[in-house]
Amino acid sequence: MGDILTVTNLNKSFGKKHVLKNVSFNVQPGEVVGLVGPNGAGKTTIMKAILGLFSWESGQVVIQGQPVTMTSHRVLDEVGALIEYPGLYPFLTGYQHLELFANDGPQKQARIQQIIETLKIDSYINQKAKNYSLGMKQKLGIALALLNDPQLVILDEPMNGLDPQATKDLRDLIISQAKKGTTFLISSHILSELEKIVDEVVVLDQGKIIKQAKMADLSIAGQKFILLKTDDNVKAAEALQAAGYQLEVIKDQLKIEQSESNELAKLIKLLSAQQINLVDVAHQQNDLETSLLNILGKHEQDSQVKE
Numbered sequence: 001m002g003d004i005l006t007v008t009n010l011n012k013s014f015g016k017k018h019v020l021k022n023v024s025f026n027v028q029p030g031e032v033v034g035l036v037g038p039n040g041a042g043k044t045t046i047m048k049a050i051l052g053l054f055s056w057e058s059g060q061v062v063i064q065g066q067p068v069t070m071t072s073h074r075v076l077d078e079v080g081a082l083i084e085y086p087g088l089y090p091f092l093t094g095y096q097h098l099e100l101f102a103n104d105g106p107q108k109q110a111r112i113q114q115i116i117e118t119l120k121i122d123s124y125i126n127q128k129a130k131n132y133s134l135g136m137k138q139k140l141g142i143a144l145a146l147l148n149d150p151q152l153v154i155l156d157e158p159m160n161g162l163d164p165q166a167t168k169d170l171r172d173l174i175i176s177q178a179k180k181g182t183t184f185l186i187s188s189h190i191l192s193e194l195e196k197i198v199d200e201v202v203v204l205d206q207g208k209i210i211k212q213a214k215m216a217d218l219s220i221a222g223q224k225f226i227l228l229k230t231d232d233n234v235k236a237a238e239a240l241q242a243a244g245y246q247l248e249v250i251k252d253q254l255k256i257e258q259s260e261s262n263e264l265a266k267l268i269k270l271l272s273a274q275q276i277n278l279v280d281v282a283h284q285q286n287d288l289e290t291s292l293l294n295i296l297g298k299h300e301q302d303s304q305v306k307e
């Protein structure tokens, strides 16, 4: 299937600052893609470029086969977005915002009602936006982004200000919309949340894309470890290393990669043969955060080598 979004060799500077450097990535229809990277990496700038909010020096943004520029963005009718913080009119109610932005047609009122129910914003939808809390504004912003059933939804830090229940509701909503075919590009610093919803991540560092990978292919995601605490960690480490285990000592624990399902039983047998007693056992699995820190760390080392 063709891409719904293709960004090719995008370069953008603000004054002398080269903020996006040959940025290229693509998004397939129905995918949920996470755009991640450190503060100032350029995530919001990429999202704004996709929405044709400014001009850029070189490169191309194509949505559903149609190029987007500052002056040509008809295809953006198919795109819903929440960038940075929702731009709301303080003296309009939430409902008036939805009425203002909903596409005209026989389904208009039904769609408004449905999004109010889905996002559970009915209790304050008739209050003026100036009285909304951060989380209430954020939910209204998300409602506006999803209101017209867009093909592509771009959400910049959508979990900002949301409480745990609202975060879960948003996660469920994104998953269910994606199942119906909506495509999402989402940036978030809450990686533990992001990893529950994204199919793929695009990693950005200092304006450059350093990786685009399916979650399942992130090399160290899913790696499992056993953390052992014994009554003699020095002797235990020696015994394990002599048996060929690679381990890391973290405070009073020995961290060993679990490569087989019966690894723990083998470790216990080995230690008890040396009269070493196990005091505690814990398990750890690498997550998106660990994977990203690893990718970013490697990228930094590579950049230093090249310099």
Ligand SMILES: Nc1ncnc2c1ncn2[C@@H]1O[C@H](COP(=O)(O)OP(=O)(O)OP(=O)(O)O)[C@@H](O)[C@H]1O
Residues within 6 Å of the ligand: 014, 017, 019, 037, 038, 039, 040, 041, 042, 043, 044, 045, 046
């Ligand atoms: N309008 C602007 N004028 C000048 N510099 C800008 C402008 N917008 C962004 N920048 C700079 O571009 C770089 C990327 O900013 P951007 O907001 O895209 O990063 P980000 O990855 O979204 O960061 P964060 O995670 O902190 O939100 C930063 O160095 C920022 O200072």
